[in-house]
Amino acid sequence: MYELTNVTKKYDQGKRSVTALSNVTLTIPDGQMVAIQGPTGGGKSTLLQMLGALDRPTAGTVHLGEADLSRLGDGKLGVIRATKIGFVFQGFNLIPTLTAQENVETALAPLGLGHADRRSRAAAALEAVGLGDRGGHLPAELSGGQQQRVAIARALVKEPAVLLADEPTGNLDEGTRDEIMDLLEGLWRDRGLTLIVVTHDSAVARRAQRRLQIKQGVLKEVA
Amino acid sequence: MFITYLRRELAGRRKQTAIVAIGMALAIALVIIVNAVSSGVQLAQATVLESVYGVGTDITVSQTPTAPTAGDTSGGPQRFDFGAADGTATDGTTTVSRSRLNATRGTSTFDSTALATVTAVDNVSGASATLALENTTFNGALPTFTPGTAPAEGATPPEGGPDGAGGSSFNVDSFSVLGLDPADEAVGPLSAVTLTDGRSLTKADAGAHVAVLDSSYATSASLATGGTVAIAGTDFTIVGLVTAASADAATAANVYIPLDVAQTLSGLTGQVSNIYVQAASSTDIAQVQSDIGKALPATTVKTQADLASSVSGSLSSASDLVKNLGLWLSLIVLAAAFLIAVLFTVSGVTRRTREFGTLKAIGWSNGKIVRQVAGESLVQGLIGGAAGIAIGLLGILVVNLVAPTLTAGTTSVAAAGPGGPGAGRGFGGAAQAAATSDIVLTAPVTVSVILIAVGLSVLGGLLAGAIGGWRASRLRPAEALRSIA
Structure with a gap:
């Protein structure tokens, strides 16, 4: 369960200080699917970074279960990201020189698994997203939808508790968007994940159990 | 994962790998060739000196006439x-x-x-x-001279001597x-x-x-x-x-x-007239020279280094060329190769900001990313080193096939002693005894040259990797991802 209490995040831009998040207080129970919407520059990605242990707030606390993400050092935040949180990015962020199989395996590298274990788990993850026969392909040899499936496999191969998706369908056409959202929803249901999706797309947001709106760093529940 | 990732990166970025490796290879080849030629020149100098002063002679003692x-x-x-x-x-x-x-x-x-x-x-x-x-x-042979007799007027012509006519x-x-x-x-x-x-x-x-x-x-x-x-x-x-x-x-x-x-x-x-001295080890020569000089103040005590300075001719020119141009050229090319490796690595890290940001986001530690970057640079350096050794050995082979002949001259200076009539010698002036010989220059391949090459390639790779890795480790995952959003 996530618990954010009075989270504020400020960035220095030259002599100016920009407030990306302002006193955000939020609780997300385990297993919930949440959509976060808002205009560009409203603070969506900053909030996702706080939830994903990628950054620390300027003020306030962020708890994931027992762990206080606002206080932990870089090393421990890295361990939490490696074990508990999966990321899916708008631009897929696959490593272009690695095959689909190897890209998925990168998520297992920090866990210290053996080669055979890594291979079998990555293959199973690709199978789960419908790309069992594309493991040897480079990202450039795959369509956008397939690349995002590989990214989802990479996020889920370590069996995290939380999946954070930042505009996961932003680079996809409508048909592929629906396929990817069907896949994410299915995985969320099957695995009991906490799924948090940042999106501009209302069609995507409507699929979530809970919708949040963030504007100028201020978070509001959407009825 | 480390090996797979490294292999894929080097194969996937062939142009960068090739440029860094070629730069490193040329630098290392040059270092190998200059080093080998330098050894060859030293050997040639030693050969000249040994032929002049004897094998194993470290110091000569003589007395100025x-x-x-x-x-x-x-x-x-x-x-x-x-x-x-x-x-x-x-x-x-x-x-x-x-x-x-x-x-x-000319000796004393x-x-x-x-x-x-x-x-x-x-x-x-x-x-x-x-x-x-x-x-x-x-x-x-000269005509027999009879003391006390003078030729009389109208006497017979002189006789005797080898020609019978005086x-x-x-x-x-x-x-x-x-x-x-x-x-x-x-x-x-x-x-x-x-x-x-x-x-x-x-x-x-x-x-x-x-x-x-x-x-x-x-x-x-x-x-x-x-x-x-x-x-x-x-x-x-x-x-x-x-x-x-x-x-x-x-x-x-x-x-x-x-x-x-x-x-x-x-x-x-x-x-x-001369004493030839061998020191217990090369590190003792200066001390032995000094001690002999103190013990025998009237003598001239010279070391191989003093003798080496007396080597002249094209061998001397080659020595100067290797020492000056060769050494500096090697250092400049090596520095340029290291710089190219560092710049390409840093540029590669900058280009791969999203990649490293993503890896950090999925849990890769800074150490793991630094090792990856350093490993890639090290292998690039080693590829360059291997190519450099091959090119260097080829260069040495060419030098040995061409086998340029160098002329070496040595001069030992001694003051002339008293001269006899007609001997054509001056008094008290310096007389120079010159010796010249032709030496075929060979460039020997030694284990140390190969080790130096491997060491330089490792050093170059590690230097580039350390700087690139340090830069990668400074990337904060959120900033790395934000920078490409």
Whole structure:
């Protein structure tokens, strides 16, 4: 369960200080699917970074279960990201020189698994997203939808508790968007994940159990 | 994962890998070639010096000749005086013959007790004394002169002499003689010669009238092993023939005889002209030189380094070229190669910001990313190193196939002693004994050269990897991802 209490995040831009998040207080129970919407520059990605242990707030606390993400050092935040949180990015962020199989395996590298274990788990993850026969392909040899499936496999191969998706369908056409959202929803249901999706797309947001709106760093529940 | 990722990255970014590897390869090849040629030049210098001063000689001790004293009327060693009763008169012709054995012109002798002084110096592992001599033989035939008679007016024309008409005929022959300790072959003249016939001098030859001849001289003088050679009017049995490494070497002579015999025959009892010294190790040479200089203040003490500075000719030019241009060129190219490797690595890290941000987001630690970047750079460096070794060895092969011949000249400076009439020598001026030889330059391949190449490639790779890795480790995952959003 996530618990954010009075989270504020400020960035220095030259002599100016920009407030990306302002006193955000939020609780997300385990297993919930949440959509976060808002205009560009409203603070969506900053909030996702706080939830994903990628950054620390300027003020306030962020708890994931027992762990206080606002206080932990870089090393421990890295361990939490490696074990508990999966990321899916708008631009897929696959490593272009690695095959689909190897890209998925990168998520297992920090866990210290053996080669055979890594291979079998990555293959199973690709199978789960419908790309069992594309493991040897480079990202450039795959369509956008397939690349995002590989990214989802990479996020889920370590069996995290939380999946954070930042505009996961932003680079996809409508048909592929629906396929990817069907896949994410299915995985969320099957695995009991906490799924948090940042999106501009209302069609995507409507699929979530809970919708949040963030504007100028201020978070509001959407009825 | 490390190996797979590394392999994929290097294969996937062939252009960058190739540029870094080529830069590193050229630099390392240049270092290898310059290093090998430098070794070859040093070997050539050592060969020249060994041929001149003997194998294993680290230090030479000699005494600077002093200028003749004013009013010296001795006439020098080249002057032959004959009395009226000298010679053998036959049929109106008087034949005279005389041999003299004197110290070689331009050298000076000093007390042989200096050898014991030198040997007593700390860290002297061997020393050998020599006496450089010149044997001059005068042969002549002239009309028999009857004292107290003056030719009368209308007397018959002069008779006698080699032409029967009162003429004369003279022949002056000279050859060099080196007196040496027959027991010492490790250092000094005997170390710089090769036995071609018979035997060399041994400890048992001390005091004996035996000689070893330079084979070229023996041929020209029609002498052979088993025959005799007359030195200062005394017959010496020829026991062997040798070939000097260089005919112009300071230690080369036409005839080699035991030192004690040479001293006795030349009247230079207890005198030597040179001492050749071997230090216990190369690190002791400076100390030994200094100590000998203090113990024998009247002598000139020279080391191989001093001797090396006397090497001139194209060998000297090659040495200067390697030392100056070659060294700096290697350093500049090496620095450029390292810089290229660092810049490409840093540029690669900047280009891969999203990649590293993503890896950090999925849990990769800074250490793991630094290792990955450093590993890639290291392998690029090693690829460059391997190519550099191959190119370098090829370059060395070309040098050895071309085998350029260098001319080496050595000059040893000595002040001239008193000169005899007609000897053509100055008084007190510096006389230079020059020796030249042709040396084929070879570039040896040594393990150290290969190790240096491998070390440089590892160093270059690690340097680039360390800087690139440091830059990658400074990327904060959120910022890395935000920068490409």
